[in-house]
Amino acid sequence: MKFxxxxxxITGVGIYxxxxxxxxxxxxxxxxxxxxxxxxxHFEKLRNLPINEK
Numbered sequence: 001m002k003f004x005x006x007x008x009x010i011t012g013v014g015i016y017x018x019x020x021x022x023x024x025x026x027x028x029x030x031x032x033x034x035x036x037x038x039x040x041x042h043f044e045k046l047r048n049l050p051i052n053e054k
């Protein structure tokens with residue numbers, strides 16, 4: 001039996017791709033909003049942080 005046959009036998013399996021798309025779009029939108037509305041001084045401070053602090 002093919003994998004697609006197992007998926008087709010699950011009731012309501014079609015909602016999972018929609019949920020994952022919504023989660024991705026919301027996350028991408030929030031990150032984009034954070035970057036566009038964030039202060040330049042904050043990002044400059046983050047950019048100058050050392051990678052390994054010893």
